[in-house]
Amino acid sequence: xxxxxxxxxxxxxxxxxxxxxxxxxxxxxxxxxxxxxxxxxxxxxxxxxxxxxxxxxxxxxxxxxxxxxxxxxxxxxxxxxxxxxxxxxxxxxxxxxxxxxxxxxxxxxxxxxxxxxxxxxxxxxxxxxxxxxxxxxxxxxxxxxxxxxxxxxxxxxxxxxxxxxxxxxxxxxxxxxxxxxxxxxxxxxxxxxxxxxxxxxxxxxxxxxxxxxxxxxxxxxxxxxxx
Numbered sequence: 001x002x003x004x005x006x007x008x009x010x011x012x013x014x015x016x017x018x019x020x021x022x023x024x025x026x027x028x029x030x031x032x033x034x035x036x037x038x039x040x041x042x043x044x045x046x047x048x049x050x051x052x053x054x055x056x057x058x059x060x061x062x063x064x065x066x067x068x069x070x071x072x073x074x075x076x077x078x079x080x081x082x083x084x085x086x087x088x089x090x091x092x093x094x095x096x097x098x099x100x101x102x103x104x105x106x107x108x109x110x111x112x113x114x115x116x117x118x119x120x121x122x123x124x125x126x127x128x129x130x131x132x133x134x135x136x137x138x139x140x141x142x143x144x145x146x147x148x149x150x151x152x153x154x155x156x157x158x159x160x161x162x163x164x165x166x167x168x169x170x171x172x173x174x175x176x177x178x179x180x181x182x183x184x185x186x187x188x189x190x191x192x193x194x195x196x197x198x199x200x201x202x203x204x205x206x207x208x209x210x211x212x213x214x215x216x217x218x219x220x221x222x223x224x225x226x227x
Contacts, residue, residue, distance in 0.1 A: 001025055002065070002143075002173070005057045009042055016042050018198035024143075025189055029165050029174045033181070033219065034194030040177040043194070044069065044145045047175070065173075068141040070149070072128045078121035082112075082131060085120060086138075093139050100138070106169070107134055109160040125152030133161060136172075143173045150180045162187045181221075185212045193218040 002024040009017040016039045024030050032040050045051045048069035049062050061067070077085060090100045104113055110130045115123060123131070129152050136144045150158050158180070165174065166187040178184075184191065185208040193201040193215060201218045205211045 002061060003057055004047070004055075004061070007043070007046065007053070007055050007058065009039070009046060009051070009053065015197050017046075020194075020198060020200050022192050022200055022202055024173060024175060026173045027168070027171045028189035029168060029176065029187055030190045030192060031184055031188045032175065032177045032192045032194065033179070033184075033215065035219075038194045039197060040194055041147055044147060044175060044177055047143075048145050065142040066140065067143040067145065068136060068139045069145045069147070070132045070136045071147045072125070072132055075120055075123075075128050075131060079119060081117055081119055082123065082127075083116040085131070086116070086134065089135055090138060095138060103134065103138055107137070107164065109164070110134075110157055126154060126157060129153055130157065133164075137170060141172070143175065146174070146176045148178060149176055150178060159183075181212075181215065184215065185209075191215050 004023070005021045006019045007017050007021070008015070008019050032043060034040055042051065046053050046055070046058060047061065048067045050069055053059075075085070077088075080088070086100060087097070090096070095103075110133065112130050112134060115127050118127075120128075129149060133146070133149060136146065149161070153161065162183055168174065185205060189205050191203045191205070191211070193203065195201070195218065203211060203214050203218075
């Protein structure tokens, strides 16, 4: 388990995170959920060292683990094609063309090859998300953090990505933030529910029915609308 203890973060006088503590199971998928503005993105950006902190447990995590935070805002170089961008990214992570091709084949269900000749500036939101997903699994990281990775994905691609998360073939520790609760019990081992700046609940997926029920209960949602 990766332990985070007494995490606090303020913007001016506003307390965004108020001494929250939680643990992340290694080599599993954890979802962080909660209302808008509760601090989900802030939390994962602190974990990935985008937002700096003096928190001892976060500093220890970053010393011992390589963490990659993934968001479509990091898709720069608009004039490059998706193919050129992936080749550039693969060189950064010491992957050769054969390894890139193997990974593309592994993620064939996302149909990434279809838009490889297209420039980044012309890609749809869903296509950009697929590139970000592939970039994550291409990396040499220990921990992958995806911020709202289902945004822009069509239903089929969303389901295929969730299946890839469920299998987690490469044994990454994966953290996602999401408002998408459909099938959350199928691909996550744990869910961290952030109710407010200081109240969180950790729920482990032991029984899928009670797991999802507890998530919805803590969020104050009706489960039927997400079946």
